[in-house]
Structures are given as structure tokens and as C-alpha cells.
Amino acid sequence: MSTQESTPLDVERIRSDFPILSRKVGGDVTVPGEGPGDDTPLVYLDNAATSQTPDQVVDVVADYYRSYNSNVHRGIHSLSQEASVAYENAHDRVAEFVGADGREEIVFTPGTTEGENLVAYAWGLAELGPGDEVVLTEMEHHASLVTWQQLCKRTGATAKYIPVDEQGTLDMEAAAELITDDTKLVSAVHVSNTLGTVNPISDLADLAHDHNAYIFVDAAQSVPNRPLDVSDLGADFLAFSGHKMCGPTGIGALYGREHILEELQPYLYGGDMIRKVTYEDATWEDLPWKFEAGTPNIAGGIAFAAACDYLDDIGLDRIQAHEEALAEYAYDRLDEYDDVDIYGPPGDERGGLVAFNVDDVHAHDLSSILNDHGVAIRAGDHCTQPLHQKLGIAASARASFYLYNTREEVDVLLDGIDAARELFA
Template identity: 75%
Template sequence: VEPLDVDRIREDFPILDREVNGGPLVYLDNAATSQTPTRVVESISDYYYRYNANVHRGIHQLSQEASIAYEEAHDTVAEFIGADGREEVVFTKNTTEAMNLVAYAWGLNELGPGDEVVTTEMEHHASLVTWQQICKRTGAECKYVPITEDGYLDMDAAAELITDDTEMVSVVHASNTLGTVNPVRELADIAHDHDALIFADAAQSVPNRPVDVKALDVDFLAFSGHKMCGPTGSGALYGKEHVLEAMEPYLYGGDMIVKVTFEDSQWNELPWKFEAGTPSISEGIALAEACEYLDDIGMERIQRHEEQLAEYAYDRLTELGDVEVYGPPGDDRSGLVAFNLDGVHAHDLASIVNDYGVAIRAGDHCTQPLHDVLGVGASARASFYLYNTREEVDALVDAVDEARSIFA
């Protein structure tokens, strides 16, 4: 795999030239939101300057152009994740909405007392809270696959928890706190052996590594545009065509129907059946532009680059001696490190490194139950992307060192 030309890539991101607190911005909060390359920003302005109109095949020229661009954006996103076509890709505003779409449209109709949803201790609240609450409403039971000491899923426990009572297995592909990359295909095989469906939360994998929905054999998969060089307000739900076909709509309204009478309505074809009302048009078009941008650079190269930075950060931080890094060893994780400096609250740490222009996240990263398992209330998290450098990791470690001396 050819290394990235990071100097060249950084030219695509004008925001990286910013100064923060008198020094260069060191942006290491990519797992929360990534930065946006010029070409993606331009795809938004191009839409508003040249062909802003409502979609769904209005008769006039602008509406035709907008419709074609919006529909083709689905094809591009489908191709990016190895889906069969636009029928399998519903645009949503983010991962959370995709998750709720399935929970409401499938869960409320299919789950009941005696049914089980199996998910994991390392889920993001987007998944954990959603299944927990849908189970409460339907009388189904929610079960959690535990994690091992090293932050892997306990696969023996998973094999025991997934039974013929299981209707849904929902798993985060790459953990936004531990950096663990979960064996989604293996879980899909176990789920399917028990006639259960599987949902992969790919918010931290689709932006960072090649993801092929057919190879993973998942029934559903969700991700957000704003973590993969795209705009906020964009995201997607992948679903196998026959699974989406069998599902009731989530939202009712315009554009999701083909025929309406006072008595009843007939649903539009996929994916429009799940896209009621005027969608986020420019955001969807820009998400496709982001996919093309990432594809031009190459997802394998991006994955390799991030993993090398994460391993370097893991090594440098653990060398400090009084830093605990959570999750698997440095050479087996996706591009992020969550950690705590002994005796310093993660919020104070993030605030001090911000004085040095270094942007990291502090808190529970929307994984409160996982932090309970780890036995800490909060952690600091640095997360890397294609434009980050080893020098930026050094800047982080220097700033953490400074924080230590301030609190000593």
C-alpha cells in the first residue's frame, strides 16, 4: 500500500491553515467530525449557485438536474460500500437517524415479549439507547455481549447470547472509544444461523477503511457523512433489498408514495419509500462527492495511514508511564486512542492541550455504559484522519506532558 502524500492532501483542507491560541491548529477530533475538503464544499455551493430546486422529477430544467444529481448520489454511495444499487441506500441525516429508522420501522413491528436483541457493551448511545428503549416499548429483552480485559468482544459469550430467540444483533463495527474493530462477518454468520438480522454501526469504519456490505453480509449498516469529509446533515442506511422491501415506512408524507386515496396509500419504490418529504439535497450530493474524494485517494491507504498514527500515539502515550490507554494493543486498532493521564480529569487535560492548539475530545464519547465497565467517568480521545501527521501526534504528547507539569 503506497503511503499518503499528506502535504498534498492538506492543501485540500483550507481550515488546517488556521491558528488556534497562537499556534497551528492540530485537529485530532476526527472521530467526532472530520474536516471538509474544498471539492466537497464546492459541490454544495455549485448546487445552490447553479441548480437549486426540489427533487423528485419536477418538470422544469433545474428540478430535473437536481433530481438526477440527488439520485445518482445514491448510486455513488452504494458503490462506495459495495451495495447492489440505489435501492439499498436510504439517505438519512446521520447514523443516529438510520438506527432509529430501523428501530421504529422494523423493531416496533417485529419485536415482542420473548424476543431478544443482542448488542454489546461497547455500543455508542445511538445504538444502545435506541435498542434499550425499543425493547422497553415492545417487551423484548436487550442483552449485551461483554468485553474482555483487552477491549475485544467476548466472542464465546456472543455465541452463547445469540440464540433462536434473538431477532436482531446490533454491533458497532469500529468502537469510537476503544478503537476495537469487531468481527462483524463472524457475528453475521452466527446471527443468520439463528434466523436473526444483523445491524452494523459503521460510523467509525466507513470513513476509515474499505467496507464492503456484501463481504460483511450485514442486513443493515449505517454511517454519517460528517465523519468522512462530507457535510453535517448527511448519512446513510444500507439495507439488503429484500429486507427493506419487507419493512414498513418510518415516516409518512410526500414523495414516499405512488398512489394516495382517502382510504389508503401505496408506497413508492426503494429507497424513496424511506425518504419522506424534501430531503437534504445538497448534503446528499456532497456526501457522494466525499465518497469520490476518499475513493480517489484510496481507502486502504487511508486505513494504513490512520493505523500507523494510532499505533505511534499509543506507543508514545504509554511510554509516558502515567497514561492509561483503553482498548486493544497499539498494533491492532482503528485510528484513535482514548486515554487518561493519572490524576488529571479528561476535561482539564483537553482544555490544557487546547491552549497549545491541539483539539481532542473529552468526556464519555456517548459510551457511558462502556465507561462504567472501564471504571472511569470520562476519557480524553485523539482520533486521526488522512491529513494528520506524526508531528501532530508529537504535539499532542508534548501538550499532555505540559498538562502533567501544570497539575504536578
């Protein structure tokens, strides 16, 4: 183990890269960042929804617009050439970050959701039909569940679901029975955004490949906080979002094995993805550009690569250890309450988030009270309505942690929960 991997994070230094974490919140805000009552330190625990963005990444966005703002792949002039090189290099950097073989396997998208839809439309519409099956998990995010559910309705294929057991983990015996020679695709979330469960993707990939099926991995909650290699996972497709990993919103990536992407037809048409156009037909550009129609999010893509640099400089092993330690601490403290229900695996067997409910306190009310204490969490169904229905609840509160959070912030969360319990007692 390297020194970097074994050294705890210098959280205070890291926090200095995120000016927003020094904000004061509270009161009736009429102007962003201003308003009466803004006197409570912000405790940001909604990282599974969107992480904050460090100055180093914000500066990259600003530098693009200030120094070489131009369209890519369109001009011979200097600004276009500089933008094109930076944008193309960003694909190389993101490919390296997840262990892909090169830029040909990395398509920039607006985020994980469009990565799912790209595969659904470019591959699923052509390959699925009556008698075919898509196997998902019961803990899928709507970005996966709804996409494949609706595509199955359109093509006549059948969607099946690997059940979640009482511990919040996948029933792998059931998975082995559900994945058959009729299965064309397995779509599985790597880390559940509700349960915190870390799914055995490599085992699911083996099951899929044993039946000549592909596996799609929703890695929105795993790429930001743990070392990941698409080859080690056995992924055929894998999607993730920049805004959950210290990058900008509106940018993400779809990884696909090169030989699979080569065979697929694009599902968005327009400029930049074409090689030759006549009035009768068109041919497509090389990978990955044939899937990136129109003017892309150039600044976002370049900053996406900068976010990869930022996380690698800190060390993903260290980020994972820090995040999971906070989640375990929060889980253990919450588990001391008789009137708190926690969802998902034990504290030492989960990713960096904890979803829970307090008896007689609706999750939305709890979130509102916590906001009065400066604590930002998520309350609702977290885009996993069917999973919440299975759990027998309408909503849950979710605290999610990242590299800049501290144990002291978890204590503030607990103080806010105590205040809510007293108010509704």
C-alpha cells in the first residue's frame, strides 16, 4: 500500500478548495447566498445527489471561456484547434480514470441517464424483441429501471428483477435462476443510491456472459469514490456523471467495449457525428464522435477531466475509506435510537450513505428541521419508488458523505435529528 493510500485525508485542506462549504444558511433567502438569518454553518450531506465543485475545476471552466472559447472539430483557426485538443484529451483522461482502453470507448453524455438511454435506443431497439429478457435489480435508479421497462414495452421483451433480501443485498441465487439464455442484458447499479449496497458486479457480469448477454453498470455512485476498472468489473457498458464526482453538471460518460460500440448505430443525428452527407444518405464519424451529435458541452468535458485529476491527486482509496468510515459512524450512531429505521446493509458493509426514517416524523419534515440546523440532506424516494414500495415506506431521509465531510458534521446531523424527535414527541 502506498503512503498516499494509507494516510488519512487532510479534510481541512480539502475543504479550503470548496468555498461553498464556508457558507452560512438559514432564514428566508431571497437572493442566492444572501438573506436574513443566514447565520448557520452549512453541513452539506447531499453528495449522492450532487457533489460540490472545487476551485481547481471551476477555474478550468472559467479558463475555457476566458481563453479559448470556440467550437470543436469545426475550425482551422487557433481557438478551435486548442478547444478540440483539450476536448479530445479529456476523453483520454476519463478513459484512463475508469480503465478503458482509450477514447474510442468513452462517449461524453449529459449524464448517467442519457448513457442508459443511448444504449437502450442504439442497441436495445435493434436487438430486443418478443421472447428476449432484460434482467435488472429491485434497487435500480429510475434512470435504469424506467428506461429498460419502457424499452421492453416497446420491443415486446420482458423485464425481470433480481430481488433484494431483508439485509438490502441482492439474492444471488435468484439472480442465477433469472439470468438465462433468453437474457440479452443485465442492468445493475454498482452502489445503491438508497441502500448503500455495493453490488457484486463481477459476479453478475460472469452470469451474464455465461449466457452470452451484456451487462450495463450504473456507476453513478461508485466512480466518484472508489478505484474502479471496467475490465476488472467485466462491464460491457458503464455510465457515470461528472456532477457527482466534483465535476460540473450536464456532463457524464458512457463506457462501452469498442467492438460493441463499433457495431451500434447512433441514435442522435446532426453535426460533428457525420463523415459524409448526401441528399440520399450519410456515413458516421469514428468513435466516440459518432455518438456525440451537435455542439457538445465543451467546457464541461474539459472540466470533467480536471475533476478526475483532482480526485486522483487525493487518492480514490483514501476517499473511499474516509467516506465509508463516516457512513459507518453515522449508521452506528443512528442504530442507537429505538425509533429510527435504517435501510440497507450494516454500517461496515455499505457505501458512503445512510437512508433512514424517524418514527412519527415524515422524511420531508425531518429535512426541513435539519435545514434549520444548516444540514442539507435528501428526502423523498431518491428515484427508487419501487424499492421504497417494497420497503413499505413512501419516503426516506438520506445523508450521503464525501471527501470533505467530517465526523463533527455527522454530529450536527444527529443533533438535528434529536431536535426533530423532541418536536414530534
